[in-house]
Amino acid sequence: MRGPDVIRFARDAASGNPLRTALSLLAMAIGVAAVVVLTALGDGARRYVVAQFSTLGSNLVIVLPGRSATGGFSPANAVTRTPRDLTIDDAAALLRSPHVARVAPLTAGSSEINVGGKLREVIVAGTTASYLQVRNFHMAQGSFLPEGEWTRSTPVAVIGGSVYRELFGSGTAVGEYVRLGGRRVRVIGVLAATGTGMGMNTDELVLVPVALAQQMFDSNTLFRVLVQAQSRNAIESAKRHAAETIKARHGGEEDVTVITQDAVLATFDRLLGALTAGVAGIAAISLAVAGILVMNVMLVAVAQRTGEIGLLKALGARAATIRQAFLVEAALLSLAGAALGYLLGQTGAWLIRALYPAFPAYAPAWAVIAALATSLGTGLLFGWMPAQRAAAMDPVQALMKH
Amino acid sequence: MPLIELSAIERTFLLGDSTVHALARIDLSIAQGEYVAILGPSGSGKSTMLNLLGLLDRPNAGVYRLEGRDVTTLSPDEQAQVRSQRIGFVFQSFHLVPRLTAAENIALPMMLAGIPAAERARRVGKALREFGLENRSDHRPDQLSGGQRQRVAIARATVMQPALLLADEPTGNLDRSTGDDVIALLETLNANGVTLIVVTHDVTVGARAHRQLRMEDGRLIGDERRDRADHRRVTSADLRK
Numbered sequence: 001m002r003g004p005d006v007i008r009f010a011r012d013a014a015s016g017n018p019l020r021t022a023l024s025l026l027a028m029a030i031g032v033a034a035v036v037v038l039t040a041l042g043d044g045a046r047r048y049v050v051a052q053f054s055t056l057g058s059n060l061v062i063v064l065p066g067r068s069a070t071g072g073f074s075p076a077n078a079v080t081r082t083p084r085d086l087t088i089d090d091a092a093a094l095l096r097s098p099h100v101a102r103v104a105p106l107t108a109g110s111s112e113i114n115v116g117g118k119l120r121e122v123i124v125a126g127t128t129a130s131y132l133q134v135r136n137f138h139m140a141q142g143s144f145l146p147e148g149e150w151t152r153s154t155p156v157a158v159i160g161g162s163v164y165r166e167l168f169g170s171g172t173a174v175g176e177y178v179r180l181g182g183r184r185v186r187v188i189g190v191l192a193a194t195g196t197g198m199g200m201n202t203d204e205l206v207l208v209p210v211a212l213a214q215q216m217f218d219s220n221t222l223f224r225v226l227v228q229a230q231s232r233n234a235i236e237s238a239k240r241h242a243a244e245t246i247k248a249r250h251g252g253e254e255d256v257t258v259i260t261q262d263a264v265l266a267t268f269d270r271l272l273g274a275l276t277a278g279v280a281g282i283a284a285i286s287l288a289v290a291g292i293l294v295m296n297v298m299l300v301a302v303a304q305r306t307g308e309i310g311l312l313k314a315l316g317a318r319a320a321t322i323r324q325a326f327l328v329e330a331a332l333l334s335l336a337g338a339a340l341g342y343l344l345g346q347t348g349a350w351l352i353r354a355l356y357p358a359f360p361a362y363a364p365a366w367a368v369i370a371a372l373a374t375s376l377g378t379g380l381l382f383g384w385m386p387a388q389r390a391a392a393m394d395p396v397q398a399l400m401k402h
Numbered sequence: 403m404p405l406i407e408l409s410a411i412e413r414t415f416l417l418g419d420s421t422v423h424a425l426a427r428i429d430l431s432i433a434q435g436e437y438v439a440i441l442g443p444s445g446s447g448k449s450t451m452l453n454l455l456g457l458l459d460r461p462n463a464g465v466y467r468l469e470g471r472d473v474t475t476l477s478p479d480e481q482a483q484v485r486s487q488r489i490g491f492v493f494q495s496f497h498l499v500p501r502l503t504a505a506e507n508i509a510l511p512m513m514l515a516g517i518p519a520a521e522r523a524r525r526v527g528k529a530l531r532e533f534g535l536e537n538r539s540d541h542r543p544d545q546l547s548g549g550q551r552q553r554v555a556i557a558r559a560t561v562m563q564p565a566l567l568l569a570d571e572p573t574g575n576l577d578r579s580t581g582d583d584v585i586a587l588l589e590t591l592n593a594n595g596v597t598l599i600v601v602t603h604d605v606t607v608g609a610r611a612h613r614q615l616r617m618e619d620g621r622l623i624g625d626e627r628r629d630r631a632d633h634r635r636v637t638s639a640d641l642r643k
């Protein structure tokens with residue numbers, strides 16, 4: 001039997017029983033659609049988180065006080081006790097590496113800001129001018145912290161978007177004086193809105209020179225040092241150099257943790273990737289169920305068409321030809337179901353994206369290919385037994401069942 | 403060389419504890435171009451004989467030579483090949499595929515044999531014309547009369563130009579006059595050279611054959627040949643009874 005004839009024969013046989021065909025098609029379609037939609041959700045979550053982390057800035061190396069046990073990043077061991085302070089001088093020393101483009105020390109605490117009787121709690125971050133580029137921020141009004149002032153506690157502040165709106169409405173802020181933790185500071189700039197990043201909503205932030213923040217919180221230690229490597233390729237060297245520099249400055253003690261944004265990203269990537277794969281696996285179970293349904297449908301078809309099988313044998317069909325015809329029929333059911341499910345799933349993912357534009361719900365290509373391959377695979381796997389049963393029939397017995 | 407040569411053919415079935423001898427030590431020789439009727443009461447082994455001749459069934463013992471070749475030892479695929487090329491079947495219940503049109507049903511053996519579509523269409527067109535089915539080609543079996551269905555089945559059985567045409571009660575589901583037409587059609591095919599073996603329990607139909615094989619309890623109990631004149635005489639004698 002020729003290839004196109006086998007396919008046409010199988011197609012006609014399948015469409016000869018529309019209800020049965022439609023049911024198994026639907027089962028397969030639901031399975032594939034489930035995989036597509038669920039992986040779109042899982043991978044969407046992964047992309048969302050990765051995108052959020054990317055707003056942190058590019059080629060970032062982060063130095064935090066405290067030695068992490070494994071050297072890898074984990075939220076738990078990132079907050080170990082600090083044996084020795086991470087100081088502004090430590091941060092400045094990092095600038096000497098040829099792999100480093102910028103360094104921004106960061107210290108943080110909460111304080112009250114007060115202007116014209118309006119009072120609110122804010123996070124005060126002490127840093128330097130390079131923080132703007134390191135975090136890839138933009139100014140809405142005025143200018144950022146003055147260049148080169150690492151040790152001077154000039155009483156100036158840059159405020160985040162929401163702080164500006166709450167305190168000044170839409171009036172001028174630049175040049176105004178506010179009270180920040182009991183000190184009089186002059187607002188020199190307003191940050192453009194950025195949204196969240198690294199758990200800190202920068203729109204709620206007030207940025208001051210690092211020396212001023214240390215005075216306010218009466219502390220010499222830094223919360224973080226953000227290091228921007230020269231390039232993506234320089235990240236690892238910058239990381240190593242930073243670790244060695246601090247170690248040398250801290251009397252040979254490895255008491256800081258140096259992480260790269262890549263490592264953080266990779267961790268989340270892995271976590272959410274595993275989640276997506278797990279969800280895909282669960283959805284794939286419905287594909288197996290659909291496969292079993294296809295088998296059932298094919299078994300019924302073989303039983304119903306016993307007389308026809310006997311006839312085909314009488315007309316000279318070999319066992320292999322009959323097996324092939326039924327296998328192709330099972331494969332067609334699976335493939336058509338998979339194609340329908342693919343369309344359904346992509347429509348579902350599109351709907352999610354339309355409803356939640358911030359959420360990039362795209363099914364990853366591997367999941368789509370795996371779902372289509374699995375459906376075809378299960379169709380063939382579960383189609384084999386019925387096809388084999390048809391091929392092995394005794395022609396005389398089969399012809400009598402008419 | 404005879405077309406068919408059976409020697410000491412046995413076919414037994416196990417029915418519970420007892421063994422049924424559907425065919426018991428059959429020796430038979432049929433020449434190319436013969437027109438043979440197999441007659442006998444129900445359960446005498448006629449269908450079993452025909453299935454065996456058509457390589458749908460295997461004997462428990464004995465040798466079957468078809469065109470001089472021992473076909474009992476062939477593999478199932480080789481037997482399928484012989485069925486495809488050398489044997490055509492006509493069944494009592496027509497055995498048309500309900501979802502296929504008359505033309506597609508006729509083309510089925512050629513499709514299974516892998517004959518290209520163009521050649522199939524050519525031969526189907528010819529068959530439709532020869533069997534008077536031109537304006538029925540797109541009809542499905544349920545849109546055809548019994549006689550038309552059996553004509554489609556005969557066209558299908560002969561479209562591969564077999565040497566042997568086997569018909570098991572071909573008129574069993576037809577009324578008398580339609581049955582006569584079908585027999586006449588089969589006889590025309592026989593006149594054109596195909597060896598025709600018809601199983602029937604209808605004496606009138608059987609009497610038209612050139613040779614009658616009578617079966618009882620799986621044994622061949624009669625083998626009569628007549629020339630055409632005899633055959634006419636016997637038929638009219640039967641009718642007078």
Ligand SMILES: Nc1ncnc2c1ncn2[C@@H]1O[C@H](COP(=O)(O)OP(=O)(O)O)[C@@H](O)[C@H]1O
Nearest residue numbers: 415417422424443444445446447448449450451
């Ligand atoms: N598959 C089978 N299993 C058991 N017995 C069978 C089978 N096929 C035929 N027989 C028996 O063999 C005998 C001959 O049957 P069959 O050839 O169909 O007779 P006929 O066609 O002359 O009516 C009968 O007794 C029948 O019951």
Ligand SMILES: [Mg+2]
Nearest residue numbers: 445448449450
């Ligand atoms: Mg019978």
